[in-house]
Amino acid sequence: MPVESVYARLEPLLPLLRKPVQYVGGEVNSVVKDWDTADVRWALMYPDAYEVGIANQGIQILYEVLNGCDGVLAERTYSVWPDAEELLREHGIPQFTVDGHRPVRAFDVLGVSFATELGYTNLLTALDLAGIPLLAAARGEDDPLVIAGGHAAFNPEPIADFCDGAVLGDGEQAVLAITELIREWKRAGRPGGRDGLLADLAARGGVYVPRFYDVDYLPDGRIRRVAPNRPGAPFTVAKHTVMNLDEWQYPRAPLVPVAESVHERFSVEIFRGCTRGCRFCQAGMITRPVRERSITTIGDMVERGLTASGFDEVGLLSLSSADHSEINEIATGLADRYTGTSTGLSLPSTRVDAFNVTLANELSRNGRRSGLTFAPEGGTERMRKVINKMVTEDDLIRTVTTAYASGWRQVKLYFMCGLPTETDEDVLAIAGLAGKVIQAGRAATGRRDIRCTVSIGGFIPKPHTPFQWAAQCDQETVDARLRALGGALRASPGYGRAVGFRYHDGKPSIIEGLLSRGDRRVGAVILAAWRAGARFDGWSEHFSFERWHRAAAGAFAALPVDLDWYTTRERGYDEVLPWDHLDAGLDRDWLWQDWQDAVDPAGAGEVEDCRWTPCYDCGVCPAMGTEIQTGPTGARLLPLTVVGAGAGEPAGTGAGAG
Amino acid sequence: MRFASHRDIARAVERGVRRAGLPIAYSAGFTPHPKISYAGAAPTGTASEAEYLEISLTEARAASDVRDRLDAALPDGIDVIDVIEGQALAGLRLEASQWEVVLPGVQPAAAALAAGEFLARGSLEVDRLTAKGSRRVDARAAVITIETDRSAGSPAPGNAVLRMVVRHVMPAVRPDDILAALRQVADLAPSSPALVTRLAQGPLPAGAASVTAAADGHAPGGQEHPSGTAPPSGRGGTPEHMTETTRLGAEPALVAGAFPAGACDEFPRGAGDPRRSAAPGNLTGEYPHARDRAERCRAQ
Numbered sequence: 001m002p003v004e005s006v007y008a009r010l011e012p013l014l015p016l017l018r019k020p021v022q023y024v025g026g027e028v029n030s031v032v033k034d035w036d037t038a039d040v041r042w043a044l045m046y047p048d049a050y051e052v053g054i055a056n057q058g059i060q061i062l063y064e065v066l067n068g069c070d071g072v073l074a075e076r077t078y079s080v081w082p083d084a085e086e087l088l089r090e091h092g093i094p095q096f097t098v099d100g101h102r103p104v105r106a107f108d109v110l111g112v113s114f115a116t117e118l119g120y121t122n123l124l125t126a127l128d129l130a131g132i133p134l135l136a137a138a139r140g141e142d143d144p145l146v147i148a149g150g151h152a153a154f155n156p157e158p159i160a161d162f163c164d165g166a167v168l169g170d171g172e173q174a175v176l177a178i179t180e181l182i183r184e185w186k187r188a189g190r191p192g193g194r195d196g197l198l199a200d201l202a203a204r205g206g207v208y209v210p211r212f213y214d215v216d217y218l219p220d221g222r223i224r225r226v227a228p229n230r231p232g233a234p235f236t237v238a239k240h241t242v243m244n245l246d247e248w249q250y251p252r253a254p255l256v257p258v259a260e261s262v263h264e265r266f267s268v269e270i271f272r273g274c275t276r277g278c279r280f281c282q283a284g285m286i287t288r289p290v291r292e293r294s295i296t297t298i299g300d301m302v303e304r305g306l307t308a309s310g311f312d313e314v315g316l317l318s319l320s321s322a323d324h325s326e327i328n329e330i331a332t333g334l335a336d337r338y339t340g341t342s343t344g345l346s347l348p349s350t351r352v353d354a355f356n357v358t359l360a361n362e363l364s365r366n367g368r369r370s371g372l373t374f375a376p377e378g379g380t381e382r383m384r385k386v387i388n389k390m391v392t393e394d395d396l397i398r399t400v401t402t403a404y405a406s407g408w409r410q411v412k413l414y415f416m417c418g419l420p421t422e423t424d425e426d427v428l429a430i431a432g433l434a435g436k437v438i439q440a441g442r443a444a445t446g447r448r449d450i451r452c453t454v455s456i457g458g459f460i461p462k463p464h465t466p467f468q469w470a471a472q473c474d475q476e477t478v479d480a481r482l483r484a485l486g487g488a489l490r491a492s493p494g495y496g497r498a499v500g501f502r503y504h505d506g507k508p509s510i511i512e513g514l515l516s517r518g519d520r521r522v523g524a525v526i527l528a529a530w531r532a533g534a535r536f537d538g539w540s541e542h543f544s545f546e547r548w549h550r551a552a553a554g555a556f557a558a559l560p561v562d563l564d565w566y567t568t569r570e571r572g573y574d575e576v577l578p579w580d581h582l583d584a585g586l587d588r589d590w591l592w593q594d595w596q597d598a599v600d601p602a603g604a605g606e607v608e609d610c611r612w613t614p615c616y617d618c619g620v621c622p623a624m625g626t627e628i629q630t631g632p633t634g635a636r637l638l639p640l641t642v643v644g645a646g647a648g649e650p651a652g653t654g655a656g657a658g
Numbered sequence: 659m660r661f662a663s664h665r666d667i668a669r670a671v672e673r674g675v676r677r678a679g680l681p682i683a684y685s686a687g688f689t690p691h692p693k694i695s696y697a698g699a700a701p702t703g704t705a706s707e708a709e710y711l712e713i714s715l716t717e718a719r720a721a722s723d724v725r726d727r728l729d730a731a732l733p734d735g736i737d738v739i740d741v742i743e744g745q746a747l748a749g750l751r752l753e754a755s756q757w758e759v760v761l762p763g764v765q766p767a768a769a770a771l772a773a774g775e776f777l778a779r780g781s782l783e784v785d786r787l788t789a790k791g792s793r794r795v796d797a798r799a800a801v802i803t804i805e806t807d808r809s810a811g812s813p814a815p816g817n818a819v820l821r822m823v824v825r826h827v828m829p830a831v832r833p834d835d836i837l838a839a840l841r842q843v844a845d846l847a848p849s850s851p852a853l854v855t856r857l858a859q860g861p862l863p864a865g866a867a868s869v870t871a872a873a874d875g876h877a878p879g880g881q882e883h884p885s886g887t888a889p890p891s892g893r894g895g896t897p898e899h900m901t902e903t904t905r906l907g908a909e910p911a912l913v914a915g916a917f918p919a920g921a922c923d924e925f926p927r928g929a930g931d932p933r934r935s936a937a938p939g940n941l942t943g944e945y946p947h948a949r950d951r952a953e954r955c956r957a958q
Binding site: 012013014015016020021024026027028256258259260264306307308309310311312342 | 669
């Protein structure tokens with residue numbers, strides 16, 4: 001079946017679109033494979049604008065993993081902006097991939113990576129433009145399987161109606177397993193049709209297929225039970241975990257777009273998982289255990305990625321990069337290697353720790369010292385204990401003092417508002433903290449031009465975390481606390497201009513809360529909101545709380561539930577949560593105990609990191625058959641050998657030049 | 659590359675230079691930038707077969723080596739045609755550009771009529787929307803020649819194709835402004851946005867100013883050779899110097915100094931422009947397809 005590129009029809013429209021370069025493709029290191037000789041064809045989607053999606057690590061990794069296989073073809077597609085959506089509809093041009101400009105509906109699988117629930121409406125736009133029925137139940141033999149992945153897929157119930165499957169956890173091996181099953185199925189003459197393939201994926205491929213599970217409800221609206229409705233579908237579906245990241249060194253040749261993107265750098269994931277145990281953090285809970293890449297692998301990946309991409313900045317990515325067992329050696333080794341090459345190194349640093357500053361200094365010793373970011377998350381010590389973010393005020397002041405004294409001019413502090421047990425005073429205390437930070441900075445530098453920015457957003461309870469049972473703070477309370485904090489910051493005597501204030505208001509958080517902890521009944525809300533025009537809900541200029549509110553009111557009218565029921569209602573131990581049949585490895589009783597410890601009126605109990613204290617039985621390793629993988633390896637990064645003619649060539653720039 | 663902005667192109671070139679492993683010089687200062695400078699960039703939305711940029715290296719490299727490495731490293735849609743050493747951009751005297759404009763849905767005769775109408779005017783002010791509001795530009799003054807291309811190998815059969823030579827002036831007059839003026843004088847309105855390509859850049863011969871004056875006197879209908887025999891004129895009518903400029907690679911590379919500068923002729927083009935890539939050499943003899951021209955340079 002030949003598949004025609006839509007480019008010839010698209011091109012005349014491009015001059016009419018905003019930022020047309022995003023629809024053209026042609027990135028360095030992109031791949032367009034022959035259609036007809038491929039057995040299995042994936043369209044990978046990041047459901048946001050190209051400028052955001054092109055920088056996504058997950059998509060890049062899967063793109064390379066899949067295209068690295070014989071007979072497998074993977075292309076990428078992104079959300080088109082509303083102006084393009086309108087024009088594509090007008091001209092009957094379907095959702096297309098940017099690699100071969102092939103129609104998405106022609107592929108075997110549409111894999112969608114959800115980093116945030118606010119991308120759900122963008123999935124519907126893409127399906128609709130592609131000519132794929134929105135409801136999985138309405139899809140035919142010629143439609144691709146729509147499979148969700150990414151962190152939001154750990155509770156895919158709100159999008160269960162729109163997805164044929166969901167994959168929990170690491171995708172590298174999972175996509176290959178799915179590919180093999182599809183290949184087998186096609187070779188065998190598609191036994192059982194679409195349904196047969198899905199049954200096989202559920203039984204052998206580790207894919208959660210929502211339609212194979214029935215959900216019953218209690219009269220009060222809570223879930224009575226979730227149970228598989230056919231043999232072969234497991235009672236619980238487990239997440240995938242890649243062990244030994246040194247064997248999966250992706251991305252090797254990162255995509256380099258011509259268009260501008262949100263991250264103009266090459267990122268290397270130095271480890272996966274986090275066991276710090278911050279109770280609000282879904283990423284830290286669902287990606288356990290910690291698996292480090294070795295220092296030598298990291299060095300190789302950086303060198304290979306820079307040579308293949310031409311990027312001049314490297315980001316050392318992870319959930320808490322300073323926690324790598326050999327981060328010091330990595331930082332020093334890389335800084336030595338790239339001295340004098342105009343290659344910048346950065347650490348997305350969020351831990352409040354003077355060591356973090358030392359690292360940042362080392363990485364930035366070739367210049368470029370602008371701002372450092374720390375995330376104390378809570379304004380008072382009590383609050384930080386509740387969320388298990390073990391940072392004292394002294395830690396923070398010591399850290400920022402080191403930062404300012406080392407020449408950093410600006411410090412950014414991240415906080416959350418609306419945390420469990422939070423009071424107005426906990427939030428107002430942030431103003432006092434900011435004042436002390438400025439005071440410490442001025443004392444350390446003797447200058448008045450240092451700055452501190454307070455950035456704060458609403459807390460959203462997430463599935464598979466100790467706070468999954470918590471009541472989300474209502475938007476009125478969040479907004480009132482943010483207003484009060486803004487006033488207090490502006491009123492700080494003498495610091496008003498040195499302190500910046502950025503905040504996200506509470507309304508989008510409530511909708512994100514609905515989508516995060518929703519069940520299958522929320523699907524009707526998503527559909528109604530999308531029909532009413534919801535697009536790009538993660539973008540404040542496109543988001544409309546009123547539109548979502550109306551959609552929820554309509555969809556829930558005949559049900560014993562409403563928006564508040566899903567968001568600001570605290571759940572009990574006995575309630576069946578919509579994602580209880582999806583297994584992130586975490587022991588439910590451990591999560592519950594951690595939740596109880598957090599809100600203990602006698603003061604919150606703290607949990608240490610299991611990397612350097614004994615195991616506290618979160619359950620992941622035994623349940624998943626995994627284990628912590630950390631160093632140190634004792635290896636060191638050696639200076640790079642200069643390759644090629646390179647007489648007098650600066651060290652570190654020559655490799656790959658020949 | 660038609661839809662890439664100048665910033666996009668500049669970023670792509672910087673990365674290409676690094677992928678190519680060239681010892682690029684960086685500016686001094688707190689945030690060092692690679693030393694690459696560009697001659698007046700083609701506006702976003704237009705393709706180009708003739709862009710010029712200057713790269714400073716920290717050590718001498720053979721021009722042909724720089725050309726080959728950079729051409730291999732740059733994304734599809736940017737071809738390095740030629741590299742010359744020790745030649746600053748200013749010395750190239752890039753005083754005018756030749757543009758090709760495909761007008762979808764416009765009959766060649768209508769375009770010819772409009773071009774004649776345009777040339778008959780002494781000046782033609784059009785409004786251009788900028789970030790700071792609307793601005794009046796004289797679209798006529800900068801135009802030296804404008805005529806329809808009737809060569810057999812038209813890039814878009816059935817649609818009118820205009821060729822024009824436009825002087826580089828301040829503020830710049832862009833092909834868009836000239837199209838606005840054509841709409842103004844002759845109601846020339848393509849059915850979809852015009853496809854604009856810069857074919858060449860180069861110096862103007864001394865007589866160019868009078869050419870404009872001479873063209874003023876031409877009546878509509880005399881558009882076949884509006885400027886008579888005076889260059890630049892005629893189909894694909896490029897001044898000799900321009901052609902020489904684009905062929906500079908044929909000359910032997912100069913001896914490198916401590917900080918040699920190379921001038922590159924690179925060609926950002928519509929990356930996904932199957933029409934063009936499918937029909938190489940379809941322009942006039944003076945302007946074969948960029949790839950062909952690159953091959954020719956290499957052969958020499």
